[in-house]
Amino acid sequence: MDFRNDELLRVNSNSLKEIADETASENKTMVSLASKSRADSRTMRIATLIGTIYASISLVTVSFQSFV
Secondary structure, three states: OHHHHHHHHHHHHHHHHHHHHHHHHHHHHHHHHHHHHHHHHHHHHHHHHHHHHHHHHHHHHHHHHHHO
């Protein structure tokens, strides 16, 4: 009976180790995705800023051309 319990404990321990290893791998993947998402977000903020400035300059230019 003790041998069977020891065997079950070993199997359970190995299963928990596998789960922990898979979780660690998934965490690394999530960190990588978060980093890429942050870089993409920064790129979009810069593109939005450039577009806003360009649109404002275009609006002012068209306004002045209509008065001439």
